[in-house]
Amino acid sequence: MTITQGRSRTATRRTHRRRVSARPRHSLTPLPERPPPTPVEVELAVPQHRARSSRSYLYAALLRCALYLGPLSVAAAAAEPLARVAWPVPLVTLLLGWAAAQALTCTGVSIARRAGSAAAARHVGLGFAGVTGLWCALVWVAPSTMVGPDRGLALVIGLGGLGTLATVTAALVTRSEAAVVLWSLPCWALAAITLAEIKPVGTLLPAAIVVVVIRAFQPVVLSGRRSRQPRATPAELRRGGGYLIIGASQAICVGLVWQAGPSGSAAPFWLPLLLAVPILEALIGWHTGQVESGLDTTDNSADYHRHVRSVTIITLAGLLPPFAVGIALALAAYRLPAGLPGLVDTQAKVLGLAGGMLLGGVFAVTYLLAARRRTGIAATLAAAPPATAAALPFLPLPSSGPLPDAVAVLAATHLAGLLVVAFLTQPAPPPDET
Template identity: 75%
Template sequence: MTITPGRTRTAPRRPRRRPPAGPRHSLPPLITSDQVAHTPAPPPEEPAPTRSHRAPARRSYLRAAFVRCALYLTPLSVAAAAAEPLAAVPWPVPLATLLLGWAAAQALTCTGVSVARRAGPSAAARWVGGGFAAVAGLWCALVWVAPHALVGPYRGLALIIGLGGLGTLATVTAALVTRSEAAIVVWSLPCWLLAASALAEPWIGRTAEVGLLLPAAIVVVLVRAFQPVLLPGAGGRRTRLSPADLRRGGGYLVIGASQAVLVGLVWQAGPSGSTAPFWLPLLLAVPILEALIGWHTGQVEAGLDTTENGADYRKHVRSVTLITIVGLLPPFAVGVALALAAYQLPAAKTSAMVLGLAGGTLLGGVFAVTYLLAARSRTGIAATLAAAPPLVTVLLPMLPLPSSGRLPDAVAVLAATHLAGLLVVALTAQPAPTADEPRRTS
């Protein structure tokens, strides 16, 4: 999940249509990924009821969540189509690619939205392209100096796999910041077809053409994603990021890196040769959590128009947060139930598979809580919450405490983090007071 962050409270606000005599709130709106600087200001001579202004935004969050989930299928389809080359390299190669690419995608999406809002999609695409070009250069240097035990005997294959993964994540990031998700989904259909062909290989026979066509499909969709930069005369004006943008980008960098490390920890701690129990809950949770977070941010922003004063707005936010917490409880409950059920199974392999399911379910819930806090401009808290599980999992073996194994420890840490995240979401539901709050009450 790469959810475009919301606008901070210090950012310039968009023009709003409001009733002539109604009071205004002092909190600036949150910007969700389907509302990034593309809503034209309404003409002042045509006043309309307050609720009608937010109706399209309220209806669009499901459509935006669906398009983003379809966009996220592109990296998954590339990974499925490249299953055979991935099996030929050691596990540090895909994990290092995920770490570099996912961290860069989070940070560049956050800062790229600010660049797009100030300087247009061309400048945002150029910013994303420059960032991923730097990451690609770093990957080439790492492959060049890494020992054979980490990259395997085929350095060229490891280099191509890493560049392909980084290129795919760069495509998704560019689509998010330039608001071209739907077009990139259409151009990604060849990658989906190649993935389907690779998955159907045991039934229809060997398809060696997949390995030859996949790099071409990645390049084609990559060129389309960065079309604003490649078109003549589409240079766009340059812009400098503010210190607040850089801090938020650093927070998202920590979030992305921590999430990638968590994925690697749960994957390596799981049963050898079995990854389906780990990935299945994540795949099922992403669409639901995308819709839930989109609904939450949309309702919080809509409250700026539907409430009459600051006290009503805070009450509205608390109600929306309560509903959101109820929606985030099922992953925690299901994950804990699966973890408890795993200890009742007699077979060790079956127990490990159920624990893998529990880990994937709890991991999806932790991701959702983290993104929700970041979308509510609580980036520092979200980064701290995301970085806590990897640090605790690494420090646990050093402590004089009994351990049941890497996978049970990881599941226990994820459960504790999920519960702590729910409490943090509840405690941070209260909007920050402002200096002019007394003058805005009715």
């Protein structure tokens, strides 16, 4: 979901940057004192560090993708209850939960570095407790047309969705992704049972969600220390605010493309997203890893800038296929034979595939910019599609419908993001020392 921030630009000025220890920056356990390495040990340690780094980003990307399957499996297992509530219920749940997850992951990672995993998990729990209270208030005051005939069912669905997103966030800030994925296997099994139409899951799904929530927040439950909860610094709050805008904008984009599709059909829209997420996660992890490894493998700022420039060019080559495929699908939708049976539905499905592909590319560009400390640019880019979609009805421009307009806006945003990444050849600015 979010990538931990890299080292500052000032590190490029150091004359001795090669490190023997490959300790990850998120590690909270102090290392014992070691004697200075010999020159032979230094030369032998650098290739080993590179090999470990190349394996670590792939493992981290796959682990995050497996972690994201938890909320998806819960949504699949809850297909029957979701059909009995109004469509704003899942969309508002996604909006609140995804925005909170982005912001709390960003600030929670920083708190974990300073105060430990228990404080970070407590920070996430308090944040989602506030979001849960907001959801309960919304269900209480919303008209029945917005929540459906069963207000209690809408409340439970929202709580389940927020709970699953809270587990993902807690796992990321406490570095317990593997354990949470393992404890999410019952949710996967319930989703498979639901898709196979073997039998209704009933109350098994809420029980499975509760079990995962307890495991994700285990540091809070088992922590025996009573200490003051650390507060986020102003710099962390600003960065978290940027991620809050990113998460809210992404959720709104998902809702726009989903509702603009044929009768709210989600299958064509989700397919390219599900296929693109693992590849794009690995690409972003590789990019950030290569940029940071350049601090260890280059001797001066000029060499480091050339290294970052080369990494950016390769990253652009990886970000171009979603844009090219999305544009090709959008053009193909308008070149279908006029006499094709069910032309309107077929065209809408192809446009849905194009929208999902372009949206996945916009997500990747946004996260890449945020990981390189361009949080303000990333937030602006993420907010551009929903802001443009809201302004289109008031502009004197021709409109082909909600779905074609959404695809056009996403294509323009993706292209703008690629141009921004193309100029992102300089190292990221140093973090605020506040």
